[in-house]
Amino acid sequence: MPNALRVAVDLVVFTIRDGALQALLIRRGVPPFEGEWALPGGFVLDETLEAAARRELEEETGLQHVYLEQLYTFGDPGRDPRGRVVSVAYFALIRPEPVRASTDAAEARWFPAAKPPRLAFDHAAILEAGLRRLRAKLGYTTLGSQLLSEEFTLTQLQSLYQTLLERRFDKRNFRRRVLSLGLVRPVRGKTARGAHRPAQLYTFRSGPIQVLDDPIL
Amino acid sequence: MPNALRVAVDLVVFTIRDGALQALLIRRGVPPFEGEWALPGGFVLDETLEAAARRELEEETGLQHVYLEQLYTFGDPGRDPRGRVVSVAYFALIRPEPVRASTDAAEARWFPAAKPPRLAFDHAAILEAGLRRLRAKLGYTTLGSQLLSEEFTLTQLQSLYQTLLERRFDKRNFRRRVLSLGLVRPVRGKTARGAHRPAQLYTFRSGPIQVLDDPIL
DNA sequence: CCAAAAGTGTTGAAACTACACCCATGG
DNA sequence: CCATGGGTGTAGTTTCAACACTTTTGG
Numbered sequence: 001m002p003n004a005l006r007v008a009v010d011l012v013v014f015t016i017r018d019g020a021l022q023a024l025l026i027r028r029g030v031p032p033f034e035g036e037w038a039l040p041g042g043f044v045l046d047e048t049l050e051a052a053a054r055r056e057l058e059e060e061t062g063l064q065h066v067y068l069e070q071l072y073t074f075g076d077p078g079r080d081p082r083g084r085v086v087s088v089a090y091f092a093l094i095r096p097e098p099v100r101a102s103t104d105a106a107e108a109r110w111f112p113a114a115k116p117p118r119l120a121f122d123h124a125a126i127l128e129a130g131l132r133r134l135r136a137k138l139g140y141t142t143l144g145s146q147l148l149s150e151e152f153t154l155t156q157l158q159s160l161y162q163t164l165l166e167r168r169f170d171k172r173n174f175r176r177r178v179l180s181l182g183l184v185r186p187v188r189g190k191t192a193r194g195a196h197r198p199a200q201l202y203t204f205r206s207g208p209i210q211v212l213d214d215p216i217l
Numbered sequence: 218m219p220n221a222l223r224v225a226v227d228l229v230v231f232t233i234r235d236g237a238l239q240a241l242l243i244r245r246g247v248p249p250f251e252g253e254w255a256l257p258g259g260f261v262l263d264e265t266l267e268a269a270a271r272r273e274l275e276e277e278t279g280l281q282h283v284y285l286e287q288l289y290t291f292g293d294p295g296r297d298p299r300g301r302v303v304s305v306a307y308f309a310l311i312r313p314e315p316v317r318a319s320t321d322a323a324e325a326r327w328f329p330a331a332k333p334p335r336l337a338f339d340h341a342a343i344l345e346a347g348l349r350r351l352r353a354k355l356g357y358t359t360l361g362s363q364l365l366s367e368e369f370t371l372t373q374l375q376s377l378y379q380t381l382l383e384r385r386f387d388k389r390n391f392r393r394r395v396l397s398l399g400l401v402r403p404v405r406g407k408t409a410r411g412a413h414r415p416a417q418l419y420t421f422r423s424g425p426i427q428v429l430d431d432p433i434l
Numbered sequence: 435c436c437a438a439a440a441g442t443g444t445t446g447a448a449a450c451t452a453c454a455c456c457c458a459t460g461g
Numbered sequence: 462c463c464a465t466g467g468g469t470g471t472a473g474t475t476t477c478a479a480c481a482c483t484t485t486t487g488g
Contacts, residue, residue: 005223005224005261006222044292046301048293048294049292049293070289072287075266076266077264086224086261088292088303171467171468172469172470173451195459195464196458196459196460196464196467197458197460198458198459199466199467370440387479389479409486411438413437413486414440415485416439
């Protein structure tokens with residue numbers, strides 16, 4: 001019988017806060033890398049890999065029904081000083097607001113995804129992979145919907161794309177595009193939120209994420 | 218300490234034969250699923266996951282320096298009757314010709330990727346995932362280069378795309394496209410192979426696979 | 435000389451880009 | 462009344478899709 005390894009899941013959890021993409025990190029309370037920042041995660045029990053990821057995510061954030069997708073599996077010998085650990089990374093998207101990003105024991109905080117602190121293990125590489133995946137899929141899926149609240153203005157949607165892709169779009173062209181693709185549907189009512197002219201609210205037509213025949217960008 | 222699982226790699230190995238996409242399958246010589254067809258693969262030793270995949274691939278096909286890419290990780294409890302096995306699937310592309318798809322002991326054969334025989338474990342799902350990945354990446358990377366010999370005619374390249382995507386392209390438009398993208402460079406000399414007018418041979422400009430700014434299709 | 439694949443241009447339609455001003459509201 | 466973000470149309474350019482005939486070679 002071949003040697004036994006341990007299998008873990010690690011989570012790259014993204015949200016938008018203060019107009020920037022942020023990732024959830026945990027301060028480790030136990031060795032190895034005690035006191036350092038790391039991705040949330042843990043060992044897989046008698047459950048599917050995705051269930052393990054959901055369980056860890058709920059333990060850390062209290063959130064359920066979150067968009068979750070398998071990212072990549074990291075398994076180099078030596079990536080964990082405790083021994084051979086193969087880690088299946090998932091990435092999760094959290095809508096703004098109702099986040100209590102603090103768990104019972106360990107400290108949990110949001111950090112700018114672009115420049116995180118020094119991370120334990122190979123977690124910097126995992127985070128990096130999550131970022132690449134997010135950026136890539138933004139263009140040809142409706143993934144972005146999972147980073148906004150259910151109802152949003154077109155300006156918010158445009159800012160999302162501009163923030164993540166570090167690119168600027170023309171307002172009229174952007175609106176024409178998403179509208180003509182039929183991805184999004186106006187909602188009766190307005191947002192009073194601004195101290196300015198109220199904006200029409202929209203929702204994504206499709207509940208689950210879909211891959212587009214022709215890309216948004 | 219958490220429960221120990223075992224980690225395996227499984228390989229979806231594609232090639233083009235007889236003008237069709239084929240996948241390499243192995244007849245299992247031992248239980249479980251003895252006598253049934255399965256993807257090549259095996260348990261991970263003290264090596265990286267990719268190294269494990271390469272090792273298994275060389276054992277089965279004798280091939281080295283093959284294009285290999287991690288595909289997805291399958292880990293449902295119960296997917297392997299022997300106990301909990303998490304399998305990291307890789308997919309590999311083999312150029313035509315120099316394949317001895319037969320290993321020492323077990324029987325190995327190519328099957329049409331679109332309609333394989335009944336497969337052991339959850340290997341049908343893994344194969345399916347490989348197919349989807351291949352088709353998707355064909356459009357926006359130079360992945361296809363790994364399924365052709367180093368030098369090829371534009372007609373061969375077009376057939377490759379048509380076969381995999383089950384779609385027909387206009388010859389002039391196709392050629393204009395790949396040529397104007399500068400992906401491909403003519404080679405001095407012709408192919409005498411046909412009983413017809415000789416065709417110009419081309420090679421891909423870039424050795425390794427690259428992601429394209431704007432897609433081929 | 436014939437079968438078979440190689441090679442090559444044009445045109446109309448559609449999509450894309452760049453660009454500037456008026457509107458509605460809260461303070 | 463003014464500052465702030467919301468909302469809208471057009472024209473020039475580029476890209477895309479559809480389409481058919483001549484060329485070269487081996488047998």
